[in-house]
Amino acid sequence: MSEEKTISVNSKAFDKLTWAKKKNETYSEVIIRLVSSKLDGLQRRGEMEVVTQDNKRLILSVEQSLCLGAESCVALAPEIFALDSSRLNNSPLGMREVMDREVPGEKILAAAQTCPYKAIRIKDAESGEMIFP
Numbered sequence: 001m002s003e004e005k006t007i008s009v010n011s012k013a014f015d016k017l018t019w020a021k022k023k024n025e026t027y028s029e030v031i032i033r034l035v036s037s038k039l040d041g042l043q044r045r046g047e048m049e050v051v052t053q054d055n056k057r058l059i060l061s062v063e064q065s066l067c068l069g070a071e072s073c074v075a076l077a078p079e080i081f082a083l084d085s086s087r088l089n090n091s092p093l094g095m096r097e098v099m100d101r102e103v104p105g106e107k108i109l110a111a112a113q114t115c116p117y118k119a120i121r122i123k124d125a126e127s128g129e130m131i132f133p
Helices: 011-020 027-038 072-076 105-114
Strands: 048-051 057-062 081-083 093-095 120-124 130-132
Touching: 011 027, 057 093, 057 105, 072 081, 072 105, 105 120, 105 130
Parallel strands: none
Antiparallel strands: 048 057, 057 120, 081 093, 120 130
């Protein structure tokens, strides 16, 4: 079990945490969710293989020179994609490591298809066939 600690936040930070808080979520969970959605996934660049809920093996990659930070992919599939808004001019999009069969393939495809810049590439890992774009 994690040790409980107390931190101080100013009223502006508290207001933002309260605004972001979902029903039945603790403030600790809010902080972890918000931090991980912006930072944790950004360690993963290049290609990443994902096994989808329907057992498809996909290879995902991001064409960083095309990504301008629209965040439509992050909104649809935050389990996979994360954006670092401080790096909008230089490789802003990262991918999260996910467990096998954690995310539906159609959710990944839909997230890629919403990108107005077509920056996300999806390839079938078995056949090598490009699925998107």
